[in-house]
Amino acid sequence: MTPENAAWFADTFDKLTDNIGRALLGKTDVIRLTLVCMLAEGHLLLEDAPGTGKTALARAIAATVRGSHNRIQFTPDLLPSDITGVTMYDQNTGTWNFHKGPVFASIVLADEINRASPKTQSALLEVMEESRVTVDGVRHEVGRPFMVIATQNPIEQAGTYKLPEAQLDRFLIKASVGYPDRAAARQILAGSANPDRTQTLQAMVSTEAVAQMIDLVKDNHVDEAVLDYVQQLSEATRDDHETTLGVSTRGSIALVRAARVLAAAQGRHYVTPDDVKALAGPVWAHRLALSAEAEFAGSTPAQVMGRVLNAIPAPQLRGVG
Numbered sequence: 392m393t394p395e396n397a398a399w400f401a402d403t404f405d406k407l408t409d410n411i412g413r414a415l416l417g418k419t420d421v422i423r424l425t426l427v428c429m430l431a432e433g434h435l436l437l438e439d440a441p442g443t444g445k446t447a448l449a450r451a452i453a454a455t456v457r458g459s460h461n462r463i464q465f466t467p468d469l470l471p472s473d474i475t476g477v478t479m480y481d482q483n484t485g486t487w488n489f490h491k492g493p494v495f496a497s498i499v500l501a502d503e504i505n506r507a508s509p510k511t512q513s514a515l516l517e518v519m520e521e522s523r524v525t526v527d528g529v530r531h532e533v534g535r536p537f538m539v540i541a542t543q544n545p546i547e548q549a550g551t552y553k554l555p556e557a558q559l560d561r562f563l564i565k566a567s568v569g570y571p572d573r574a575a576a577r578q579i580l581a582g583s584a585n586p587d588r589t590q591t592l593q594a595m596v597s598t599e600a601v602a603q604m605i606d607l608v609k610d611n612h613v614d615e616a617v618l619d620y621v622q623q624l625s626e627a628t629r630d631d632h633e634t635t636l637g638v639s640t641r642g643s644i645a646l647v648r649a650a651r652v653l654a655a656a657q658g659r660h661y662v663t664p665d666d667v668k669a670l671a672g673p674v675w676a677h678r679l680a681l682s683a684e685a686e687f688a689g690s691t692p693a694q695v696m697g698r699v700l701n702a703i704p705a706p707q708l709r710g711v712g
Contacts, residue, residue: 392610392660400604401658403596404430407455410595414451414588415444415568417575424566424673425452425540427656430605431648433563434519434539436677441544443568449500449540450589456601457594458497458536465507471514475524476531489526494518495533497598501541505551512558515539519561535602556636556680563645564670565677611651612661616706620664621646624671627699628679633690636680646674664705672696 404426411422425448428435437445446462453460463474476492493499494515504512518524519539524531541562543554571579582588621643629637650666657666676692 392607392612392655394660396607397611397655397658397660400607400655403600403604404656406595410455410592411448411451414454414592415448416578416588417571418444418448418568421566421568422448423656424564427649427652427670428564429536429538430601430608430652431563431645432522432536432538432605433645433649434541434561436541436543436559436562436565437568438543438545438565439567439569443570445540445542445568446500446502447589448568449498451592452538453496453498454589454592455595456497456536456598457596458598458601460498460500461493461496462500462502463493464502465504465511467506467508469507469511471511472526474511474514475518475526478527478529487527489529489531491531492524494524494539495531497534497536497538499537499539501539503544503551504541505543505554507552509552509555512552512554516558516561534598536598536605556678559677560639560641562677563649564673566673608652608655611655611659613647613651614661614706614708616708617650617662617664617667618647620703620706621667623703624667624699625675627703628675628695631695631699633681633685633695634679635682636678638675638678642675642678646670649674661708663708668700668705671700 407426408419408422412419415422425435429452439445449462450460472492474492474494476490476495478487478489481488501515518533522533522535522537524533570576625638625643628634631637646667647662649670650662653666653670654660654662672693676696679692679695681690681692681695
């Protein structure tokens with residue numbers, strides 16, 4: 392990745408952020424995290440109260456990249472075929488035809504994902520990992536870009552199923568939209584006659600351009616010292632006295648992928664330890680499992696991540712750029 396490539400990437404990234412920000416007011420940080428997730432070919436888990444703009448975020452991203460958007464409301468009676476699609480026999484032609492499910496879209500909003508049974512949740516595992524669906528032995532590609540934005544309600548837990556660690560590990564980033572600040576809230580209320588601001592958004596880039604950005608950022612330089620730093624951090628999460636499950640190899644790879652995107656979004660053709668520090672919490676905290684004693688004492692994965700980042704010294708890069 393050249394400095395010129397990085398400058399173009401950063402300029403495009405900022406334009407996408409500003410455009411989405413017209414629909415999701417006062418939430419620049421979560422918008423940038425979501426774009427980092429999409430351009431790293433990852434998936435996003437949002438844990439938030441109802442009515443904070445999760446659906447608006449998904450719609451705004453799809454509109455900005457001229458992509459498609461589907462929303463799946465997860466319920467206890469939802470079947471795997473309701474997500475992936477089903478093969479049906481056509482009596483007129485005498486052939487079996489595949490009818491695509493709602494997972495075939497650029498941005499898929501899996502609303503209240505923890506309300507569906509584990510069997511239905513598992514229908515997402517293959518498509519989240521490999522961007523394809525296998526039905527009746529036939530593989531179907533979902534296209535690029537492809538991102539699942541799954542939501543959980545942290546308040547109401549009755550009738551829900553906890554996401555298994557294997558599925559949590561497939562979400563690149565976990566974040567929260569949160570409530571807007573007072574200035575943004577006042578602006579939202581002023582436009583309450585037309586609350587869906589996503590309908591007025593203009594597409595900034597095509598899905599082909601997004602795919603080009605995804606391929607371009609894969610070549611962003613990561614120094615050996617940074618890779619070693621990521622490995623030391625991941626090992627520290629496994630060795631921490633409060634964790635029973637630390638960061639997996641998939642999690643370490645996810646952090647490097649996300650750091651490449653964040654560096655390019657800031658106009659750099661190389662990754663620094665600060666990129667790793669900025670993303671370690673959003674990328675790793677949801678992958679940690681704490682011991683029962685630690686949870687009873689009130690510890691959180693975020694606190695473990697903070698302790699790990701303070702304990703492992705960041706490398707000093709020289710001669711980069």
